[in-house]
Amino acid sequence: MGSRTSVSPRPEAGVAPRDLGYAPGDPAFVADPYPVFARLREEAPVAFDPATGQWIVTRHADVSAALRDRRLGRTYLHVATHEEWGHEAPPEWQDPFWDVARLQLLDLEPPDHTRLRRLLARAFTPRAVEAMRPRIVAIVDDLVGAVADLREFDLLADLVEPFPVAVVADMLGIPEADRRLLRPWSAEFTLMFEIDATDDQRRRAAVASGDFAAYLSELVRERRERPRDDLLSQMVHPGEAGDAMSDAEVVANAILLLNAGHEATVNGAGNAWFALFRHPAALAALRAHPELAPTAVDELLRFDTPAPMFERWVLEDVEIDGVTIPAGDEIALQFGAANRDPAAFADADALVLDRAPNPHVAFGAGIHFCLGAPLARLELDILYRALVERLPTLELAAEPEWKPRFVLRGLRALPVRIA
């Protein structure tokens, strides 16, 4: 999205989030944002942050309502240009990135969003996802088998990272030999989404987008000529209502699926296992009762949310908790804060593996609710069961470090040993 030409301080907005410790660029905040989230929820639940020009919203009820509010949008480009919205258009060298991002489901609003979501949803019906189970079990079995003989390894690099990449690449029909390219492209592409991304990071994101799109365009061309039994071939085919995706839309959304499949799932599993190692009683309960896995998956996503913040543009004035936010402003919804709100969850700071109901917003809500949620839940369920059943003595080998990123919050590595 375009950068702001001017960010005016809003003294009328009350306490500034930075005064309460909100510091997405600070490693200490990234490592443990929860005490700051608690203060924000209590003292300044809707607070203007002059540093980013965003309104920080932290209460569960507000985040949840905002996600369903059609006066807010993931983009404004369906109603205005960057200039009309008072923003500078991104510089031309970023075009390879925006040419992809502006066609992705996640950055569209109706009617384009409705058309693309309907076409993509064909691959994520409960039946379609369930049909992937044997393949996912086989992928996890292979990966767990490969680490089972090691005494020490990195749970992230050696097991968790290759896993969702393999699943989505398999779904899309990306040739085995090319898969090593995907993870680096995906990691570089998503650098653009970080708050305070540097120019160097943005350049890397633009270069990776161009390479990623060129690679997939070639594959899409092949699938149009010789369709196979894979998601890319399905995406180039029109839906029942006669809706269709252009090649550029297929490429952009294949990138979205690969990115979503990599980043959030990897960070989700990494954060979850770090939390389990810090809560030995919960880990012991999961080992004794692997059938807890489905509720544990959701509770661990609530407890340490891997994608803790998503933004919305204000398309028409809205009032949240008595604060009027004018059209044109931007809101940063804090899913991580909402998911620890004691007003929505009893014992919100405790890890309760059989928590039910669990109205967390780790997958969002409303029209952009995570399309891949059924797949992510199945992947994590299979992974956690395999880990507790096949590696029952797994333990933390060293204190892990957090990556210096807030928007996609996860660990650099998770050193473990088989005791």
Ligand code: HEM
């Ligand atoms: C634990 C793993 C995951 C988490 C925590 C997660 C989280 C989210 C969230 C919060 C959103 C909504 C963002 C917003 O409202 O602004 C979203 C959207 C989306 N996710 Fe996921 N996701 C995960 C895994 C996946 C997977 C595995 C896929 C597909 C392979 C996927 C595909 C998508 C897509 C396509 C959207 C856009 C939906 C739309 O705009 O209509 N996600 N995800």
